[in-house]
Amino acid sequence: MFSKAVSKCWVCPAEFARRRELKNHLAAAPHSRLCVVCVFCTDEEKVFRRMVDLKQHVVQSHPKVIDDVLLDFFGEGNGFWMALHPKDYNQIVGASSRESSAAVQARVRLLIWVGKCPNTSRTRIEWQRGWEVLYNTGVRRPIRTLSVPVQKETNQKMSSKSGHTSSESAFIPDYQDDIEVMMSPPYSPSRPEIRRELTIHHIKIYSPNSVVEVFDKISLVWYKVDIRCHDERDVCSIVRKKMAVTSDSCRTFPDGEGSQEMSEDVKREIVALLGVSKVSLVKIIRFIPPTFGLGSKRKELSEIRATSTKKARTPTPIEDPSAAVSTCSIAPVTVQASRSGSCTPLQDEHILDLSLRKDTPARPSKLYTSSTQPVLANKARAAKLLEKGCMPLFPPARREWQDDTVITIPTGSSRLLWPPKNWKQMSPDQKLLQWEYASMIVENYIDKPLPSSLHRGALLDKFNMLALPGTSVPIITEEQLINRKANYYNYEILRSIAIGSSAMEDLTATTMLTMYEAAAKKRETTIDILVELIQQAGVTQRLVN
16 A cells, blocks of 8 residues: 555645546646657657557557557556656556566567667666666555566576676566567478467366367467366466457367377466466367478479479460460360250369359459459549439539639529639638529529428538538538538548548448449439539539548
């Protein structure tokens, strides 16, 4: 427990009744004593106010890293190892255990980041001295973590060879060995002595035994672990691991019978991964991945290289195009004959015989050979929908009106010129007034009499293509708020797809466009004549404000 003296800020004379208020006070500006750095941004040093902000940044900017870090890497106590003010951070929050796997991973990531980031506020030695706060001060708040403790290593040889202090040299064996492992080349059969990277794939809890499926990401080896829990701590650890496990649907546990694992190193790592005692292990079954004959593969590759080299050196004769059509490298498709007819069997057994049955899936009508083609197709489809709109679902797109482009809109006995003369010298409110006037004149001409349910907002949405650049935003009444918002959001979805700034996936955008196109078949077509006049004048869409 902390004494009541810690409720007083040690940076300024402020005092607080509760410790949470003091914590929020130190985290906020101008103190910012709980700031942490992002160890994944190597271009520049990015600082965040708290660990929660850092986690949100990593999820948004570095989503691939989430699968590589431990569960409690972003714990508040683990932020001590990435804090700019470790002494204050340890005094108000505390630090995770130095031997925990999350703390080791945080130190490894940070020291690698210091070597890669060009401009950092601290050097590697300064970060190491900041971590000595845990030993130089008497204030240390224990933090409960879910990390698996890493085996301690002796530091006497390291401290005697290097001129570091005892507290500083205590950190060197941890991260130095891990840095070499993380920066080592990938797994190779010619170099089997490599560290394993074990992950929990699935846990089945029975009574009294439990079965755990463990996967090694480096050597692609599966382990089936039978556990019999003997005490309450082992049971709690297995339950916590089962709640936190996220199985990869791309991997499936292999079938067949494996061999019993006898290696003590593997047993030690699995015990540390599961957080149980070694006595709880009943047996470990090892399932190795399927092997391939390297000699035959190398021989085939050498023959392919020799054949390709020989073909590359020999000149290729120019053949007749008609002959090239008849000689196709694709095997012909044979159709099964009827019961009364006869079918000639194929001479080559390696050629697949395809039959056109009713359950044979039809070939797609259009195959995209490039990932950019669906995006370009979606842009064109969205722009086409915005040409005339789909009222009352979404309005048509606004246009790039210029001084030299004037169209004549028929309104019965008189004619309306748009845009009006000297419209660029008008104020935003005057442009809005001209827009409302033109919309009312055209609507009165094409739809007689005017509907009683027509509102100003709906009228302006219908004639959205007449809006001039720099027009004031019209006032939205309370009764039209929901309809205007629906029109606006549908319009923004199509506009973002048309300009290529949509955050949707290609499949989702394609589905949305298909639904919009189906709704456009029932749209209001009274403004089509006006839209065609605008298109004939060469006025393009204004999708970027």
